[in-house]
Amino acid sequence: MNPTAYVETPTVKPQAHFDPSSDAAVLRKAMKGFGTDEAAIVNILARRTSYERQQIMLKFQQAYGRDLIKDLKSELSGKFEDVVVALMTPLPLYLARELHEAMAGIGTNERTLVEILCTRDNASLMMIKNAYYQEYRKKIEDDLHGDTSGDFRRLLISMCACSRDEMNCDPALANNLAQQLYKAGEGKMGTNEGEFNRILASYSYPLLRCVFEEYKKIKGKSFGDAIKSELSGDLKLGMEAVYHSIENRAAFFARALHESMAGMGTKDRALIRLVVSRCEIDMVNIKEEYQKLYGKPLEKDIKSDISGDFKKIILAMTEN
Numbered sequence: 001m002n003p004t005a006y007v008e009t010p011t012v013k014p015q016a017h018f019d020p021s022s023d024a025a026v027l028r029k030a031m032k033g034f035g036t037d038e039a040a041i042v043n044i045l046a047r048r049t050s051y052e053r054q055q056i057m058l059k060f061q062q063a064y065g066r067d068l069i070k071d072l073k074s075e076l077s078g079k080f081e082d083v084v085v086a087l088m089t090p091l092p093l094y095l096a097r098e099l100h101e102a103m104a105g106i107g108t109n110e111r112t113l114v115e116i117l118c119t120r121d122n123a124s125l126m127m128i129k130n131a132y133y134q135e136y137r138k139k140i141e142d143d144l145h146g147d148t149s150g151d152f153r154r155l156l157i158s159m160c161a162c163s164r165d166e167m168n169c170d171p172a173l174a175n176n177l178a179q180q181l182y183k184a185g186e187g188k189m190g191t192n193e194g195e196f197n198r199i200l201a202s203y204s205y206p207l208l209r210c211v212f213e214e215y216k217k218i219k220g221k222s223f224g225d226a227i228k229s230e231l232s233g234d235l236k237l238g239m240e241a242v243y244h245s246i247e248n249r250a251a252f253f254a255r256a257l258h259e260s261m262a263g264m265g266t267k268d269r270a271l272i273r274l275v276v277s278r279c280e281i282d283m284v285n286i287k288e289e290y291q292k293l294y295g296k297p298l299e300k301d302i303k304s305d306i307s308g309d310f311k312k313i314i315l316a317m318t319e320n
Helices: 020-031 038-045 050-064 068-075 078-088 091-103 110-117 122-136 140-147 150-159 171-184 193-202 205-219 223-230 233-247 249-261 268-278 283-294 298-305 308-318
Strands: none
Touching (some): 020 050, 020 068, 038 308, 050 068, 050 078, 078 268, 078 308, 091 110, 091 122, 091 140, 091 268, 110 233, 110 268, 122 140, 150 233, 171 193, 171 205, 193 233, 205 223, 205 233, 223 233, 249 268, 249 298, 268 308, 283 298, 283 308, 298 308
8 A cells, every 4th residue: 555645735725815806907908908918918817726716707707798718719710719718717617618529520639538437436526427418408427428439438328427436455355356356357357348348447546556566476478568458448448547547647647648648730729728737636646647648848848839929828727
């Protein structure tokens, strides 16, 4: 058992002497008259928590009788506008919209579904589910049902149950569960995906980390290797995400960030979502893992990959 609990460290923290009314005044001034003061907008919105941004929005409405999001949208454009709108949307609603977008139209963005649904605790998932229902008057499970299939669908719908045991961490259970995983996969012909699903979706993260350690002792190789050899397609993608986010969540997100910038063109939507949704949770940890995995700071890749005000606001959220 690893006695040192994982301490999540954000880059965006609550302000010590937060004054939403003054912030609202600065934003109003930045948008009034000729031209826009983008630096002032970055300086405030990228360095306030989601809760603080909601307070600023209320004070803006109270002071000026105006809708801050509408004003920002009319002044800004492109990717910079996308980031600002994402920041001004309460996080559960923003992620609910991202899930909806991932299932809209032809084809499904499985990576987005996995990134959002397979890496969060019960409370966060429940808030996302509620926001989804409020926004679309449909249960997310129903949309997942129509949009995904087979074992992959079962995995995502299991995650949506929001009933993972988050407390129990009895190391004595770990060996037994590791044996069950081995029997369901490498210990037999064919794979019992249902058992993989049940174990990865039901038990607490600390307990599952012990299970993975035990699995390695039994088999001499990691459960991640077992997933690679036993599963395929979307289910493999989903199970690997669950496995990696349990074993080292910050490294999972570091890889996702790297992927959003690798190759030709930037997957801007993914980059925005990853930074906006993690900067208040564990961006410091993600940056440490990024440096370990790729031998350079995350900021260096951001600087060489995107430009302009889009770059400035993303960097402002990732700086300590």
